[in-house]
Amino acid sequence: MKAERLDRSIQIFRVLTGILLGAGALMSSGCAISRTASIAPRSNVSREHALTLAQLAANAVGGEVFTVSATGSMKPTLDEGSVITIERVQFTQLRKGDIVIYRNTLGTPVVHRLYECTNGRWLVLGDNNPSVDRESVNATNLVGRVCAIFYTSAGGYASAPAASASP
Numbered sequence: 001m002k003a004e005r006l007d008r009s010i011q012i013f014r015v016l017t018g019i020l021l022g023a024g025a026l027m028s029s030g031c032a033i034s035r036t037a038s039i040a041p042r043s044n045v046s047r048e049h050a051l052t053l054a055q056l057a058a059n060a061v062g063g064e065v066f067t068v069s070a071t072g073s074m075k076p077t078l079d080e081g082s083v084i085t086i087e088r089v090q091f092t093q094l095r096k097g098d099i100v101i102y103r104n105t106l107g108t109p110v111v112h113r114l115y116e117c118t119n120g121r122w123l124v125l126g127d128n129n130p131s132v133d134r135e136s137v138n139a140t141n142l143v144g145r146v147c148a149i150f151y152t153s154a155g156g157y158a159s160a161p162a163a164s165a166s167p
Contacts (some may be wrong), residue, residue, distance in 0.1 A: 040079040041151045050083040050150035057085040057148045064144060066101060066109065073126030074099075074111060081152045084111065086144030094122060094137075099146040102137040109143055110135075 070080035112124040121136040
């Protein structure tokens, strides 16, 4: 009886390890930022599978999953084919270059990169925008920091909250 439980536990461990290694490989593939590219990277991962993998990552870090709206402000890093996982972090843990989601005054989630910290607030900038956002990020409107990006084949749109990458 104990040997059967041990064998079952080992099988479960192997399956979970495989899932986590696969998810890790997908999360790290294609994540390099290139300012010379005009479009976000793609992969053969379907949107549905990317959402599933992103949710697994979110569950692991106590975060949340978002899709990216088709605004173009975060190209080439992110576009409407991207699915992202955010982790909850303290405002003091943020660093220049982090990609974050914050809620603007209308309550819309916006995904942009931290540009400069001034007077206890972060100025943010879309990778494809010429100037910083009118609104800044503070401890109150911060939703989280992007910890995983899933590039997809952009086929099929499953539901998840969308973060606007706005101009």
